Amino acid sequence: MTDSTSARVKAASAKRQRLMAAAAQVLHRQGAERTTIADIARAADVPVGNVYYYFKTKDELIAAALAEHARHLGELTARLELLPDPRERLKGLVEAWVSQRDVAARWGCPTGTLATELDKRDEGGLDAEAGRVIRLLLDWAERQFRELGLPEPDGLALTLVGAYQGMSLLANALRDPEIMTREGARLLGWLDSLRGSPLRGSSGA
Numbered sequence: 001m002t003d004s005t006s007a008r009v010k011a012a013s014a015k016r017q018r019l020m021a022a023a024a025q026v027l028h029r030q031g032a033e034r035t036t037i038a039d040i041a042r043a044a045d046v047p048v049g050n051v052y053y054y055f056k057t058k059d060e061l062i063a064a065a066l067a068e069h070a071r072h073l074g075e076l077t078a079r080l081e082l083l084p085d086p087r088e089r090l091k092g093l094v095e096a097w098v099s100q101r102d103v104a105a106r107w108g109c110p111t112g113t114l115a116t117e118l119d120k121r122d123e124g125g126l127d128a129e130a131g132r133v134i135r136l137l138l139d140w141a142e143r144q145f146r147e148l149g150l151p152e153p154d155g156l157a158l159t160l161v162g163a164y165q166g167m168s169l170l171a172n173a174l175r176d177p178e179i180m181t182r183e184g185a186r187l188l189g190w191l192d193s194l195r196g197s198p199l200r201g202s203s204g205a
Contacts, residue, residue, distance in 0.1 A: 015054070018045070020067065022040050022041075023040045024068040024110065026039050026040050027061075027114060029107050032118060033117070035058070036058070037058055066126070074136075086147040094184050094188055098184035101177035101178070105175055105177035105179075106175070115127060141156075141157035163187055170183075
């Protein structure tokens, strides 16, 4: 591959990534129905005509936005995995949620709000894709609870993620970011109160 070809490939990859990031941001703020391809192109600083080289339809951009949410979640959980204690990883997750309280109060949970909107569609299958992103979070949380040796780790993961969705929804509905702060503190206390038998020599897999 020549230097000029390599430069074009890198530029194309960077442009695609900009479009994915812009799609995730604009769809979070405006919702799927109100967002146009032109809105996303403008946010990414990409000519509208160029968008179709990377994404043929708005649904492809919505799928790309969901992939971007999954990527962000993967980056967050990878950082949390550096902590040796699964309880501290879970608490770090809650703290990350609370740090986004202003965003949640204005627009809600990025994936949760999009999943709710997509579920109202008659077709397309993107609601299942949104559910897959949420499932990634549930599975990660379940592994942490299992590593702590707690009973019914899948149920505890549902409780944790459900609490996050609930506090995000209420913070958004009431435009009150402090709901995230208060409920986050409750979740941290709840996590500290849980007692199990840590699995020796287990990674939680």
